[in-house]
Amino acid sequence: MSEASLKKKIIAYSKSIGIDKIGFTTADVFTALKNRLKEQQELGYQSGFEKGSIEERTEPKRLFTEAQSILSIAIAYPSRMPNPPKGEKGNRRGIFCRASWGTDYHVVLRDKLEQLAAFIKEQKPEAETKIMVDTGELSDRAVAERAGIGFSGKNTAIITPEFGSYVYLGEMLTNISFEPDQPLEDGCGDCTKCLDACPTGALIEGGRLNAQKCLAFLTQTKDFLPDDYRSKIGNALYGYDTCQVVCPYNKKVDFHLHPELEPEPEVAKPKLVPLLTISNRQFKVTFGHVAGSWRGKKPLQRNALLALAHYKETTAVPDIIHVMTEDVRPVMRGTAAWTLGKIGTDEAFAAIKKAMENETDEDVLFEMDKGLQFEASHLQADKARE
Template sequence: MNASALKAELFAYAREIGIDKIGVCSAEPFDELRVRLTEHRKKGYDSGFEEKDIEKRVDPSLTVPGAQSIIAIAVAYPSKMPYNPAQAPGAYRGVMARVSWGQDYHHVLKERLQALKDFLLERIPHAKAEIMVDTGVLSDRAVAERAGLGWIGKNTALITPEFGSWVYLGEMVTDVFLPRDEPMSDGCGECTRCLDACPTAALVQPRQLNARRCLAYLTLTRGSLEEKDREKIGARLYGCDTCQTVCPYNQRVNATHQEEFRPDPETSKPLLKPLLCMTKSEFREKYGASSASWRGKKPIQRNAIIALAHFKDTTAVPELAKLLYEDPRPVIRETAAWALHKIGGEEAERVLITAESKETDPTVKRQLQQYLEGSNKNCTGRS
């Protein structure tokens, strides 16, 4: 089949199955990316979630031998909820990043890419093709940029003219030749809003992110967080959208046409206190179909504790006390102790005193002792 005609058919079918943007680029190695990734790793900026083998990340032929083309796709998602659920003292809410709204995008995009792959194989039965979304070895953004879907902004997100950076990305590597699309020019200009707004200065320079300092990464970790990071997280439960919400290309953009990604405000901005005692089965029922579920409930519960401290919610003291007394996870107990100390008040202090006498984990016990010593010094200073 003529390559141009095949490409036209693929593009037309992509639109039929709900793919918002599609482009094609060569499968030649991403040599410039290799240099950046090597430097990135030397500086310790990796998150640890990436593919460890840099060569696999930059050479598509290691995924599909004889690879000639990569088909890149983008699917838009909403940036605004249909309404903001009520928030009040005693009924504070946390925030889930937009990538977790609606159904898990990994499944949605893989289904559409699989349909596109099947369409290709119907026409070229002997073709080889491999699809990937986010967790694949290639850099989705580097592929999308080369295929002309947009450009990589200073916040390291791919920015499209139509949908800003509110897009999910995926690709299909194939040994079939298809005509290439032209990359776009950089549209960021002199703007530095994303760099200026980053809460932890994780954007160390344009298009370079120290993932270990990014709040999106910190909300996903399962361990204890440093106090300075707890202060920065605020009410974030999963992910961080700050560098995207300030981007001029994302203003007044709200793609609501993808039904799978329409958010449920009660899930996307949930009440905090119910999260503290949520069981595994309850968590799976509420968040199992969302991309927020992949790290389990522990990070979200820890972050909910931090959010309650951020709001200084005194009505949460009984729930936090129950966690401090009974939860088997030291990270949760330690975070609950910190939250009670931050909320303050006589009731919270009584809980800390009782917990210190019972605590067996040395790290948690040491933290409790420090909080109580600090309270005693403050009392002495006021007498």
């Protein structure tokens, strides 16, 4: 069978198993990406979550010596939640970004790619493949861009003509040589909506991201969130997709093509207070199947505290005091103290002062001091109103 005939068969089969887009490219070095990654590294813009060296991330044959081609796939996910639960005073909710609304996409895409690999092997027994979904060394976006899946937007997401940027990406290296597809032309033009909407200025320029300032990255960290960002994440628990929401290519885009990717409302928009004391077992049962659980419960619980601070949720003060005084993790105790100060009730300030008498961790004590600093501003505001 010729490679051209096999390519047609692969495309047809991919559609039959629910792959929404597929593209083909060479296994050549990603030269432009290599230069960009070196600049990112020098500027300190990397997140630290990247896998492998720059060479491994840009030279496919370092990962699979016999690689001749790379197949890129895209699967669309929903952008709107039917009948989302409403948060209200006394019953506030957080939210996961859209990319973590359904079953973990790593699982979904790997399953599709494994089916595709098996099909290729049936058609061409000498075929060899290597599958990657997000956690591999190669850049999913760079592969998808070169394979014609979409163009790389100023928000650093791959934007497809059909599904906007609401797509998951994965790829497969193979020793079969296929005719490569043509990349799409850049479609952003003079638009800067994503850059203008980024609350932290993480989008330095079109297509360049300082991950250290990106809220999507910061929601996944496990340490104290830097002060400058605490009031910016709102009720985000995992991820942050404003730069996608404002994109004109995503206007009215909402595809519900895969049942396993449908949002579970109580998981995608969970109540905040119960999350503060959720057990490891219950966390795994409730959230273990979504992508946003990969860092464990600690970042989500820390973010839940910050969301309660954002809402100034006075009804949650007793629960937050419990975290400040009983949680064994300094980050949680300290963030709880800061949150209590931000909410600013007399009960909250009194609890911080009392807890300071027994606290020994310097980082937590520092956060308690910051929490009490809100008291002075509250007193000044009261005097101004008199």
